[in-house]
Amino acid sequence: MKQIFSKRVRRVLIAAVLVTIVLSIAAGTLGFRLPDITVQTVLQPLRSGAQALTRQAEGIYSYLFRYEALEEQVKMLEAENAQLREEVRAAAALTREVERLTAALGLKIQREDFVLLDAYIIGWDSGDWSEECTINKGSVAGVQLNQCVVTANGEVVGLVTEVGPNYAVVKTVLDSSLEISATVATSGYNGMVQGGYATGEEGYLRMNYLPSDAVICNHDQVVTAGSTLYPRDLVLGSVVDAGFDETGVAKYAILEPAADFGSLEQIFVLTSYATE
Amino acid sequence: MARKKIEFRPDPTGFDWAGKLLLTQKQRRSVLKWLLYSLTCVAGLVLQDSMLAQLRLLGGCFELAPALIILICVLEGTENGSVFALVASMIYVFSGTGQDRYCILYLTLAAVLAAAFRQGYLRRGTGSDLICVGGAMVLYELALFATGVFLELTYSARWGVFVMTALAGTLGAGAAYVPLKRIGTIGGNAWKE
Numbered sequence: 001m002k003q004i005f006s007k008r009v010r011r012v013l014i015a016a017v018l019v020t021i022v023l024s025i026a027a028g029t030l031g032f033r034l035p036d037i038t039v040q041t042v043l044q045p046l047r048s049g050a051q052a053l054t055r056q057a058e059g060i061y062s063y064l065f066r067y068e069a070l071e072e073q074v075k076m077l078e079a080e081n082a083q084l085r086e087e088v089r090a091a092a093a094l095t096r097e098v099e100r101l102t103a104a105l106g107l108k109i110q111r112e113d114f115v116l117l118d119a120y121i122i123g124w125d126s127g128d129w130s131e132e133c134t135i136n137k138g139s140v141a142g143v144q145l146n147q148c149v150v151t152a153n154g155e156v157v158g159l160v161t162e163v164g165p166n167y168a169v170v171k172t173v174l175d176s177s178l179e180i181s182a183t184v185a186t187s188g189y190n191g192m193v194q195g196g197y198a199t200g201e202e203g204y205l206r207m208n209y210l211p212s213d214a215v216i217c218n219h220d221q222v223v224t225a226g227s228t229l230y231p232r233d234l235v236l237g238s239v240v241d242a243g244f245d246e247t248g249v250a251k252y253a254i255l256e257p258a259a260d261f262g263s264l265e266q267i268f269v270l271t272s273y274a275t276e
Numbered sequence: 277m278a279r280k281k282i283e284f285r286p287d288p289t290g291f292d293w294a295g296k297l298l299l300t301q302k303q304r305r306s307v308l309k310w311l312l313y314s315l316t317c318v319a320g321l322v323l324q325d326s327m328l329a330q331l332r333l334l335g336g337c338f339e340l341a342p343a344l345i346i347l348i349c350v351l352e353g354t355e356n357g358s359v360f361a362l363v364a365s366m367i368y369v370f371s372g373t374g375q376d377r378y379c380i381l382y383l384t385l386a387a388v389l390a391a392a393f394r395q396g397y398l399r400r401g402t403g404s405d406l407i408c409v410g411g412a413m414v415l416y417e418l419a420l421f422a423t424g425v426f427l428e429l430t431y432s433a434r435w436g437v438f439v440m441t442a443l444a445g446t447l448g449a450g451a452a453y454v455p456l457k458r459i460g461t462i463g464g465n466a467w468k469e
Contacts, residue, residue: 005354009388012358016384019366024377039370043322050326124329126337127375128420128437129429134325134372162372169372176429198431262330 047122113274131174148270155258181225205255216242305463336440343445349387361387386416413442
């Protein structure tokens with residue numbers, strides 16, 4: 001082995017140690033991320049192209065191999081659509097009633113204050129514990145750090161944690177390091193929602209610090225409680241399980257995320273909203 | 277009677293960018309080889325980010341780029357491969373795909389160890405190259421796992437997922453083995469063993 005680890009190889013290994021230490025300190029203490037921004041800016045068009053190709057390939061695959069399944073699905077959706085139309089007609093009457101009552105109570109119609117910026121996901125982090133994606137809009141388009149990201153239906157996707165000129169990195173709600181103050185919509189119980197990876201519930205969310213006497217039901221919707229980062233009433237997920245935590249003095253609930261991360265393509269960055 | 281083949285070739289008269297760089301033919305081929313290696317790694321990185329990121333093999337992710345970097349280091353040997361592994365692992369981390377800065381050290385070390393082991397103890401061949409890549413990937417993933425456990429980013433019961441990630445990456449490297457070996461032959465074999 002003495003011959004194999006030549007002077008040059010030893011120098012490279014020492015350089016690797018030094019580079020790791022220096023870059024860790026520079027990124028951790030000084031926030032030096034210029035190399036990251038440069039490399040990711042250069043890679044952004046390639047990632048966008050690859051993602052577009054993937055979507056095209058998926059489309060062709062679906063057309064070729066899932067045609068019968070799609071036909072079945074269309075029939076099912078048509079039946080569902082007819083039923084939904086019926087329900088919409090009934091709901092329209094109720095909506096008018098709600099509008100009248102809302103106006104009577106002097107409440108504001110929510111979410112008119114949202115300024116949304118649409119973006120496409122161009123890459124997913126393939127690491128084990130981190131759940132991040134890269135989007136094709138960056139600081140040039142108006143994306144800033146710590147902006148909330150949602151789907152077209154107002155379901156929370158995550159938070160912008162890194163911004164480059166033409167890209168941004170979004171940490172999704174599935175990431176255990178992200179904590180969101182939340183409320184069970186039906187009962188009003190408050191708790192903290194975070195990704196379930198660290199506690200073994202991969203792909204799910206975990207709502208902690210619920211009162212020990214809380215009555216949690218399956219399919220209860222959980223929404224954001226409102227904070228400086230997240231506006232109120234954005235859907236996080238719905239309850240699929242609940243129990244007492246390790247301390248025995250608080251309950252937790254397992255949530256199925258509202259956003260379908262498996263098929264997510266387009267997302268919306270909430271660039272501005274009125275804080276209460 | 278067969279005519280003797282004339283080996284004389286006149287000097288090129290047109291404008292030649294590579295000639296302007298004052299590089300010898302061997303150096304030009306070497307540049308081309310490393311350029312193609314780099315492009316393969318970039319392609320692997322983009323593929324990992326866009327198409328393979330959502331795929332799982334028994335829970336393991338397809339970490340293609342690290343496996344390609346290790347494979348290139350094994351093919352090129354410790355002398356040149358170690359420098360490539362260091363530079364490529366830096367790009368890998370800066371691209372945001374690598375977990376954190378410590379991946380630079382882990383990946384370079386794993387690549388150098390794999391290349392050194394192959395050179396020192398095994399004969400050159402597809403099987404021995406891929407065994408070394410697989411071993412280095414397991415080493416790299418377990419180092420990541422240990423760091424994750426230490427930083428409380430993951431938990432000890434998930435070690436199997438990291439091993440599967442290493443195997444998935446090695447499979448990817450196996451798929452790229454033939455083209456990378458072909459690239460390695462540009463300019464002749466560089467290693468002496």
